[in-house]
Amino acid sequence: MKILDGKATADLIKSEIAREVELIVSAGGKIPHLAAILVGEDGASQTYVGHKERACAQVGFKSTLLRFSAEITEDFLLSEIEKINNNPDIDGLIVQLPLPKHIDEQRVIEAIDPKKDVDGFHPVNVGKMVLGLPSFVSATPWGIIELLDRYNIETSGKNCVIIGRSNIVGKPMANLLSQKRSPGDCTVTICHSRTKELKEHTLNADIIVAALGVPEFLKGDMVKEGAVVIDVGITRVKADNKSGFRLVGDVLYDEVAPKCSFITPVPGGVGPMTIISLLKNTLKASKNR
Numbered sequence: 001m002k003i004l005d006g007k008a009t010a011d012l013i014k015s016e017i018a019r020e021v022e023l024i025v026s027a028g029g030k031i032p033h034l035a036a037i038l039v040g041e042d043g044a045s046q047t048y049v050g051h052k053e054r055a056c057a058q059v060g061f062k063s064t065l066l067r068f069s070a071e072i073t074e075d076f077l078l079s080e081i082e083k084i085n086n087n088p089d090i091d092g093l094i095v096q097l098p099l100p101k102h103i104d105e106q107r108v109i110e111a112i113d114p115k116k117d118v119d120g121f122h123p124v125n126v127g128k129m130v131l132g133l134p135s136f137v138s139a140t141p142w143g144i145i146e147l148l149d150r151y152n153i154e155t156s157g158k159n160c161v162i163i164g165r166s167n168i169v170g171k172p173m174a175n176l177l178s179q180k181r182s183p184g185d186c187t188v189t190i191c192h193s194r195t196k197e198l199k200e201h202t203l204n205a206d207i208i209v210a211a212l213g214v215p216e217f218l219k220g221d222m223v224k225e226g227a228v229v230i231d232v233g234i235t236r237v238k239a240d241n242k243s244g245f246r247l248v249g250d251v252l253y254d255e256v257a258p259k260c261s262f263i264t265p266v267p268g269g270v271g272p273m274t275i276i277s278l279l280k281n282t283l284k285a286s287k288n289r
């Protein structure tokens, strides 16, 4: 069993991006600039945005964080997005999800200029991705593709089971892995909350992507020998430590890992690769402009 080390891979890619930024700046080019909007006080969201800001600093990007209270109106948020859309210095914009219940997330996503939509959630980018056209691809599935690529994992013709059908992970992951490209060319099955006999599907899978948000859902007896297992899940579970919680994936690691050819840990697997995709998308947005 080998670990797919997302942290080490992300560190390597960060140094590649930092070198590219140095070259751009020394040639008189513009420093890539990512803006993030955070609404409310959700602890996990604050942590994620903090990681993204730190990563920007590490590679030499500029970043701007706009923090608003959970009480703001949807119209106010839309007007702030409009300002960023029109700000020529800002290349990419992310709005950290989830948003408070009274704000329509889809309206907010669609208000972002697709050219600055570095999360790849706008329908224009999703549509282009599905057609295999150049686009910003949702950061988590794109990070997983990059990780499979860096470890030279053969995907062509493999049976791949994705557990979860969210717009930001499950659906784009299924699409990317079924595309005619490398990594890709998989035969993909999507399992979800209504799937019957899920274990029959996972036992037949060469590659499993667990993205359902149910801690330690995937057990050892659900995985065949030699499978590649990608654990997307991150759930905060109460723990008797300084932070008061620990991060738990969707895979029961101790049971599943011994059966795998490759597996991602939590933390240190998919999470750091998600941030890398966001940096790469921001660099691309900056170059496009």
Ligand code: NAD
Residues within 6 Å of the ligand: 140, 163, 164, 165, 166, 167, 168, 169, 170, 191, 192, 193, 194, 195, 198, 211, 212, 213, 214, 232, 233, 234, 235, 270, 271, 272, 274
């Ligand atoms: P989501 O809640 O939007 O979607 C979950 C999906 O899982 C749904 O499609 C649902 O049908 C399916 N599902 C739920 N229970 C199931 C069950 N018992 N059996 C089969 N399918 C089931 O979640 P999401 O936004 O896709 O996130 C999934 C997990 O990934 C969460 O833990 C989230 O925190 C994590 N996540 C991690 C990263 C990262 O960077 N590592 C990024 C995004 C999401």
